């Protein structure tokens with residue numbers, strides 16, 4: 001897939017030490033496990049309040065700080081050859097909630113990376129949502145984060161990954177939907193004809209490792225999926241659930257208007273309570289968007305990575321084995 005970004009020259013220097021952000025989150029943690037198992041040295045950013053989520057590995061060093069603190073970012077990137085930027089805000093009421101992390105945070109990290117003299121490569125974990133920035137504040141912030149990277153990168157050799165929905169052990173947002181599927185109920189949002197791609201977490205982590213080991217062109221923006229052409233429909237998900245869990249599954253279509261009303265109420269509560277909600281009117285527009293299909297072929301061509309886990313297998317790994 002993509003890319004509407006210019007490609008620059010290749011680089012070939014091997015990577016020994018990788019800086020990772022978002023390592024206390026679902027995706028970042030899986031990436032750190034993948035990289036440390038491959039015996040790469042990893043320096044991972046952790047916010048002070050999240051220290052309890054840190055885990056130990058002989059090749060792993062945690063650096064305390066956050067994306068708004070340039071000194072901690074300088075400590076994070078010191079001595080690294082490459083950065084994998086996974087930290088992201090995924091909940092929020094409006095763009096102001098997402099921007100400090102998803103836009104300004106990218107700029108801060110890129111500047112820190114450029115200042116090292118050692119860090120040459122920058123992998124930015126964006127989202128397929130960035131393809132549809134008009135849908136939500138989250139999508140807009142991920143899109144602007146990509147633009148900021150492009151603008152600020154200078155000589156850094158950067159790559160953007162836009163994963164679709166990522167699922168697997170440790171994931172929390174899709175899990176309730178999949179748990180209900182296992183119990184025989186599939187709740188689906190408004191759009192009748194929606195199609196979507198998915199990717200299992202171990203495949204995404206493997207893709208990052210392949211990127212580190214390959215000579216991708218600079219300035220590429222790639223999508224990833226599990227290799228299912230044209231992705232899945234909600235009926236596909238129902239049928240896969242039926243086969244994997246060996247039971248009947250009933251699909252329950254939740255009207256977009258009802259979802260929108262619940263999301264509006266949730267947003268009002270979040271404004272009153274001062275917390276960052278997941279379900280907002282923007283998230284409902286994302287959920288009801290008919291086309292979240294993407295594919296991995298261009299990324300596979302440049303890195304050699306291939307997805308291993310289709311949805312049926314992923315559900316087995318999550319619930320059956």
Ligand SMILES: NC(=O)c1ccc[n+]([C@@H]2O[C@H](COP(=O)([O-])OP(=O)(O)OC[C@H]3O[C@@H](n4cnc5c(N)ncnc54)[C@H](OP(=O)(O)O)[C@@H]3O)[C@@H](O)[C@H]2O)c1
Pocket residue numbers: 021022023024025026027028045046047049050053065066067068086087088089090100101105125126127128142162163164165166167
């Ligand atoms: N999950 C998906 O399906 C999916 C799909 C496509 C793209 N993505 C992207 O993948 C990235 C990771 O998502 P995830 O699902 O792993 O989310 P997650 O579990 O919520 O993890 C987010 C991570 O970012 C860190 N973080 C947030 N704000 C930060 C800040 N200001 N400074 C430093 N660290 C900060 C969090 O730290 P704390 O632990 O301290 O909160 C956490 O480690 C995000 O950029 C998201 O947009 C996710």
